Amino acid sequence: MKQKKVYIETYGCQMNKYDSELATSILAGEGYQVTHHPGEADLILVNTCSVRDHAEMRALGRLGALNAHKLANPRLKIGVMGCMAQRIGEQILKEKRFVDFAIGPDSYRSLPAILDRLKEDNARQICADITDFEVYLDIYPNRESGVSAWVAIMRGCNNFCAYCIVPYLRGRERSRPADNVLDEIRQLSREGFKEVSLLGQNVNSYHDGDVDFPELISRVSQVDGILRVRFASSHPKDLSEKLIRAIAAHRTICNHIHLAVQSGSNKILKLMNRNYTREHFLSLLEKARNLVEGISFTTDIIVGFPEETEHDFHDTLDLVQQAQFDNAFIFKYNPRSGTAAAEMQEAVTEEEKLARLIELNELQNSITLNRNRELIGCKAEVLVEGRSKKSATENMGRTDTNKIVIFPARSGDIGKIVGVQIAGAEGHTLFGEFPGI
Numbered sequence: 001m002k003q004k005k006v007y008i009e010t011y012g013c014q015m016n017k018y019d020s021e022l023a024t025s026i027l028a029g030e031g032y033q034v035t036h037h038p039g040e041a042d043l044i045l046v047n048t049c050s051v052r053d054h055a056e057m058r059a060l061g062r063l064g065a066l067n068a069h070k071l072a073n074p075r076l077k078i079g080v081m082g083c084m085a086q087r088i089g090e091q092i093l094k095e096k097r098f099v100d101f102a103i104g105p106d107s108y109r110s111l112p113a114i115l116d117r118l119k120e121d122n123a124r125q126i127c128a129d130i131t132d133f134e135v136y137l138d139i140y141p142n143r144e145s146g147v148s149a150w151v152a153i154m155r156g157c158n159n160f161c162a163y164c165i166v167p168y169l170r171g172r173e174r175s176r177p178a179d180n181v182l183d184e185i186r187q188l189s190r191e192g193f194k195e196v197s198l199l200g201q202n203v204n205s206y207h208d209g210d211v212d213f214p215e216l217i218s219r220v221s222q223v224d225g226i227l228r229v230r231f232a233s234s235h236p237k238d239l240s241e242k243l244i245r246a247i248a249a250h251r252t253i254c255n256h257i258h259l260a261v262q263s264g265s266n267k268i269l270k271l272m273n274r275n276y277t278r279e280h281f282l283s284l285l286e287k288a289r290n291l292v293e294g295i296s297f298t299t300d301i302i303v304g305f306p307e308e309t310e311h312d313f314h315d316t317l318d319l320v321q322q323a324q325f326d327n328a329f330i331f332k333y334n335p336r337s338g339t340a341a342a343e344m345q346e347a348v349t350e351e352e353k354l355a356r357l358i359e360l361n362e363l364q365n366s367i368t369l370n371r372n373r374e375l376i377g378c379k380a381e382v383l384v385e386g387r388s389k390k391s392a393t394e395n396m397g398r399t400d401t402n403k404i405v406i407f408p409a410r411s412g413d414i415g416k417i418v419g420v421q422i423a424g425a426e427g428h429t430l431f432g433e434f435p436g437i
Ligand code: SAM
Pocket: 013, 051, 052, 163, 164, 165, 166, 200, 201, 202, 233, 234, 235, 259, 260, 262, 300, 301, 302, 331, 332, 333, 334, 335, 336
């Protein structure tokens, strides 16, 4: 019998990438093999994100383009999965007649039933229940072999930041049992993975009985064969000294924290329901930098939140200057219907949001470059991930502070930690060389 093939395109955060691997694992049980060519697929899945309007528009655009394959092969099925399927699955089914089903983040176990039903009577379906308990305990994601793997340790979010749609689409926070997480990571190690990234919307609130996040990550760091452990994301209101001490104590836990500040203005942080102040945030950076030598910080920032005045924006510029982040992801505020902020009066025009985005990006880019240039002449330990996208004679890897390094390719290096000398820095990328070569 001809092998069935699934093509999957993933948008949004790392959690969605992990979910795509869960979905293809469930589909493997139904006889589907992953293909990278939509033209040869029997099933196309688009795993979508709703965090900003732009993300939704992109996914809708891609769906339209992928329909060309259905016109060529009417037996092809197209499904929308993920956060946007949860938010507007009904609407998508109504407006895009070529979409066969929509399935939300807690419903992936229903994929086989949906496909059976489609085969039976071609019924278009939606499955978007939020369960509040689903953690896909028994499903081992279908990863492409490689060096790094994502591992969701929890799902959902309880924080209800005023701007954010995620808690409405992914339900309440729930943690996976620690033993189950550790079993998955031991298996990853047996398969040759060298690095794991522990994922959750706020990993600091992970708990399984007495096992909190610092305890979990310490146990993960001791799994044989795992050279590096990363984690994301950390909410500043919950980042504990215990976690910072765990990072300092275990060589395998990477010296990098992604700590989203969102704004440098206490007034805006309060309106955002973030539950910390800029002073608390800056004190966390100081504490971590004192306890963990060379630790790096990345962050997320939103500009143009409702009621953000020039003065508030200057507080953000000032915080960014003081914080000296290694990198920042900066977004224009985008109202999401159903969130608390969507009810607030928007005071910042689109032009002003864009101007603030550009100004803040310029400031951060210069800080990033300066911080990277300070590393020139230093030795760095780099986990080699693979060939550089731009050159067949160079490899790409990351420092444990999560900086990308490009350096000469040597045979047998992929999957190993190698020592390189940093020789240059351009934008967000470092360039390394092997002394003596
Ligand atoms: N849970 C993670 C955290 O709190 O760090 C990340 C959540 S979200 C998926 C990623 C980033 O998108 C947020 O940190 C925030 O900066 C941005 N974001 C979320 N909602 C947004 C909105 N309505 N408009 C603009 N940016 C938004």
